[in-house]
Amino acid sequence: MLLNRFLSWWSAVRHGTPAQAAPSARPRATEADFRWLVEGVRDYAIFMLDPRGFILTWNRGGEHAYGYNPGDIIGQHFSVFYPADDIRARKPERDLELAAAQDTYEEEGWRVRKDGSQFWANVLITALRDGQGKLRGFSKVTRDMTERRLAEENVRSLLREEAARAAAEARAVEAERAKREEQRQRTQLQVTLSCIGDGVIVTDADGNVTFANPVAEVLTGWHSAEIIGKPLESVFNIVNEFTRVPPPNPVRRVLETGVTVGLANHTMLIARDGSERPIDDSAAPIRTDDGALIGVVLVFRDVTESRKA
Numbered sequence: 001m002l003l004n005r006f007l008s009w010w011s012a013v014r015h016g017t018p019a020q021a022a023p024s025a026r027p028r029a030t031e032a033d034f035r036w037l038v039e040g041v042r043d044y045a046i047f048m049l050d051p052r053g054f055i056l057t058w059n060r061g062g063e064h065a066y067g068y069n070p071g072d073i074i075g076q077h078f079s080v081f082y083p084a085d086d087i088r089a090r091k092p093e094r095d096l097e098l099a100a101a102q103d104t105y106e107e108e109g110w111r112v113r114k115d116g117s118q119f120w121a122n123v124l125i126t127a128l129r130d131g132q133g134k135l136r137g138f139s140k141v142t143r144d145m146t147e148r149r150l151a152e153e154n155v156r157s158l159l160r161e162e163a164a165r166a167a168a169e170a171r172a173v174e175a176e177r178a179k180r181e182e183q184r185q186r187t188q189l190q191v192t193l194s195c196i197g198d199g200v201i202v203t204d205a206d207g208n209v210t211f212a213n214p215v216a217e218v219l220t221g222w223h224s225a226e227i228i229g230k231p232l233e234s235v236f237n238i239v240n241e242f243t244r245v246p247p248p249n250p251v252r253r254v255l256e257t258g259v260t261v262g263l264a265n266h267t268m269l270i271a272r273d274g275s276e277r278p279i280d281d282s283a284a285p286i287r288t289d290d291g292a293l294i295g296v297v298l299v300f301r302d303v304t305e306s307r308k309a
Helices: 002-015 027-040 060-066 084-088 091-102 146-195 214-220 250-257 304-308
Strands: 045-049 104-112 118-129 135-144 199-204 209-212 237-240 267-270 276-287 293-302
Touching: 045 060, 060 135, 084 091, 091 104, 091 118, 091 135, 118 146, 199 214, 209 214, 214 293, 250 276, 250 293, 276 304
Parallel strands: none
Antiparallel strands: 045 135, 104 118, 118 135, 199 209, 199 293, 237 267, 267 276, 276 293
16 A cells, blocks of 8 residues: 555656646656665565566666566567466456556566566556646556465465365264164164064075075074175075976076066975975065165965964
8 A cells, every 4th residue: 555655656756737736946856866765675576667568667666576687678568477378368458458547557467587487476566647647657566476376375275275184084974874874774784674574585686695584594404604795596495296396496597587576386495404394475676766776585384274264
């Protein structure tokens, strides 16, 4: 703000604006004092442009920021400070047009040093006019903000990393919660299936046994610990009572068709010890919430007594 006031004051002194000009005996000394002040500033590049954008003055801050000494840069067009893409897009000309239309134009963007390296700059362009309002040129103030931008980028990067880490931790917590809930439901289901009076065998999507309740152990003659992971056909041995031909495996039929199926009449279950008993059964698909088939549940019962009845 103070720098802008100085520039406005200097413009008034240079062009003799009645409201701000000093007495006639003092303008030259006042302008010299102000020029000395501007030229001594090191943290800001402060220089003058003619109405077309050619550089008229240069200070120590310009040498520090851009790497040019006055002999190198005075007389050149200020577009030399812009990246090639900005020059092709006519950005230098548009910046002057905006400054002329608005009196001031401020932005941040990349600028180019004499050695070709780039830095992030805060730029303020101010239109300078005479007492009649005619455009006499522009003042341009540039400050190197690269360190601030890098600090901001580092903060943003840390925030992104922290957000990603927090999201990963949240996902891990949710996954663990879902795993515990799945285990709870699985345990509850196993307890429920263990208490019912029918034989129950559960398989995965490949037809391998994942669970057998106590009734299924009694009817097949196999302990569940012995059959977990084995194909159902190896423990659930069934044949037609009269033809002795094995009927289609109910679990395989469910896996192939995706629908509930039941055994034909006169199906006999041959237990591990060779004993036989007539059974009735049905097999149904097990699906996830999105409909994917992940296994089969087989429910069967001994119908010997009902046959006798």
